[in-house]
Amino acid sequence: AQSVTQLDSQVPVFEEAPVELRCNYSSSVSVYLFWYVQYPNQGLQLLLKYLSGSTLVKGINGFEAEFNKSQTSFHLRKPSVHISDTAEYFCAVSDSPGGSEKLVFGKGTKLTVNP
Amino acid sequence: GAGVSQTPSNKVTEKGKYVELRCDPISGHTALYWYRQSLGQGPEFLIYFQGTGAADDSGLPNDRFFAVRPEGSVSTLKIQRTERGDSAVYLCASSLGPRNTEAFFGQGTRLTVV
Numbered sequence: 653a654q655s656v657t658q659l660d661s662q663v664p665v666f667e668e669a670p671v672e673l674r675c676n677y678s679s680s681v682s683v684y685l686f687w688y689v690q691y692p693n694q695g696l697q698l699l700l701k702y703l704s705g706s707t708l709v710k711g712i713n714g715f716e717a718e719f720n721k722s723q724t725s726f727h728l729r730k731p732s733v734h735i736s737d738t739a740e741y742f743c744a745v746s747d748s749p750g751g752s753e754k755l756v757f758g759k760g761t762k763l764t765v766n767p
Numbered sequence: 768g769a770g771v772s773q774t775p776s777n778k779v780t781e782k783g784k785y786v787e788l789r790c791d792p793i794s795g796h797t798a799l800y801w802y803r804q805s806l807g808q809g810p811e812f813l814i815y816f817q818g819t820g821a822a823d824d825s826g827l828p829n830d831r832f833f834a835v836r837p838e839g840s841v842s843t844l845k846i847q848r849t850e851r852g853d854s855a856v857y858l859c860a861s862s863l864g865p866r867n868t869e870a871f872f873g874q875g876t877r878l879t880v881v
Contacts (some may be wrong), residue, residue: 688872690810695770695858753815754823754826756812757809757811759808760808763781
């Protein structure tokens with residue numbers, strides 16, 4: 653069975669500092685990997701996804717993530733955060749074609765950007 | 768519509784009552800998902816529809832939960848004999864079809880069972 657571990661439940665950081673949100677997954681099959689962001693009182697929005705190919709994936713709002721198969725990780729990074737990046741971030745995994753279409757989510761990491 | 772629409776946005780019900788939660792997916796999206804998000808947790812999969820049929824209902828917690836999508840568009844999640852543990856945000860998502868890799872989420876229905 654697939655699972656996702658987000659190691660940090662909360663990450664406080666100052667504005668313009670770099671940030672890394674960690675995500676590890678377990679799966680017995682090939683996977684698709686996703687990061688979603690949830691701003692207060694809003695729905696989940698896709699930040700970026702890894703399907704195949706280049707292991708460095710760039711998403712919206714200056715975020716990027718790197719797929720590391722040997723470490724089963726998909727950490728999210730941003731070199732310089734803004735106050736507006738304050739939100740909850742969810743890592744998710746899905747089977748590749750042939751498996752279930754469902755997403756398995758981690759518990760989330762609450763990013764707080766302070767002035 | 769422009770996005771996935773869920774109604775109501777908030778629902779308070781008494782223990783033991785029956786509730787229905789509605790999801791209106793993005794027009795043309797054949798795949799529809801229901802997830803449940805409890806406080807402090809990530810969303811948990813409940814059920815996946817491809818068209819009118821439930822392709823995967825392995826996440827439904829018990830037989831009090833049921834979902835339908837009779838015309839392949841709007842879906843209704845039905846919960847019988849609600850319990851306090853059912854309190855959560857129920858999220859709906861849709862995508863273009865099978866093997867499509869981007870699911871668009873609605874804002875959810877916050878269900879509180881008192």
